[in-house]
Amino acid sequence: MSDPRLSPIPELTTRSEPGQVVAPVADLCRSPGGPRDRQLLFGDRLTRLGADTAGFTYVQAEKDGYCGHVRTTGLGPARKATHWVISPATHVYSEASFKSPEVCSLSFGSALTVTGTVEGYAKTAEGFVPLKHLREANQRFDDPVAVAELFLGTPYLWGGNSRWGIDCSGLVQAALLACGIPCPGDSDQQLILGEAATAPYRRNDLLFWKGHVALVRDSETLIHANAHAMLTAIEPIGAAIDRISAQGDGAVTAHRRPELGVS
Incomplete structure (x- = not known):
């Protein structure tokens, strides 16, 4: 018997459109506005499977196949990640300076698309992230x-x-x-x-x-x-x-x- 957490519900599946999470953390709920089953992180890739319902979209996460409903405002178009966060957490700054206002905070494991570097900071569409907190997307840990x-x-x-x-x-x-x-x-x-x-x-x-x-x-x-x-x-x-x-x-x-x- 297939696992319903990993098998899209046919009656909810009306499309197949790539996307990703653009909120720092997004709850993956078993129904629109319902209990949280898991969470997705900024940059997590997914497939939009269903229409937007009550502010939620039915999706399937790429990293583990988990299906659920995510707030539509936390979703955006898919982008190719170049780096990921390897510190417990990091800040995204409005400028390439730790004295500038932070835009948001990201958890370990978040994926980013870096378009350039400025004085020790990675430039992204969201803002600037300390390079010391990042690793290239294909570089993994071993323990x-x-x-x-x-x-x-x-x-x-x-x-x-x-x-x-x-x-x-x-x-x-x-x-x-x-x-x-x-x-x-x-x-x-x-x-x-x-x-x-x-x-x-x-x-x-x-x-x-x-x-x-x-x-x-x-x-x-x-x-x-x-x-x-x-x-x-x-x-x-x-x-x-x-x-x-x-x-x-x-x-x-x-x-x-x-x-x-x-x-």
């Missing part, structure tokens, strides 16, 4: 845990995918995509990643519980966005297993080892 650690202290947000708020599967997806590893959006979908593994734990292994996922940091600790701490935090593996079981969410359901170096 998902190192990426996840950029989000330490980020507030927990159900369905969140940005520096302003992120959940367990959003953190895993951000970490793996940054390393060129395809990754679905939700923890139950992420169970397909890599291959089944057994102890001892290795860095970048994935541990799953019902409705939760964490990245193994080393043989003794993991990193995860969790509602217990209400932020992204490092926790001893044994303590996390005991705590999650004690709060009624059961034992570890899977231990997976993603294949690194995939692009």
Whole structure:
């Protein structure tokens, strides 16, 4: 049976038009104005599938195939990204100066089209971004845990995918995509990643519980966005297993080892 999150609803699909997100963060909702399922970031490519309804457009995200409704005002024409944000967050300035007013803030993973450089800043249609916060679009990281650690202290947000708020599967997806590893959006979908593994734990292994996922940091600790701490935090593996079981969410359901170096 196909996953409805990844399969466009035929009766809502009236077109196929490329586009992208032009808001810093856009909620991907299961219905117009309904609950948030996931989020898309500035520059995320997508396909507009449906007509604009009550200020929302039905879309399918390119990065993971997730379908949902996004505010139409947060969408624009597709552009080829040349760079992406590799710092936890950055500002877009009105001029090539940190003293100029900021236009907006962008999260790690946002994609930009750079048209030139001015005194250490990338020039874009939106404004100027510090070059130190960017990397060329084809340059990836090689350690998902190192990426996840950029989000330490980020507030927990159900369905969140940005520096302003992120959940367990959003953190895993951000970490793996940054390393060129395809990754679905939700923890139950992420169970397909890599291959089944057994102890001892290795860095970048994935541990799953019902409705939760964490990245193994080393043989003794993991990193995860969790509602217990209400932020992204490092926790001893044994303590996390005991705590999650004690709060009624059961034992570890899977231990997976993603294949690194995939692009």
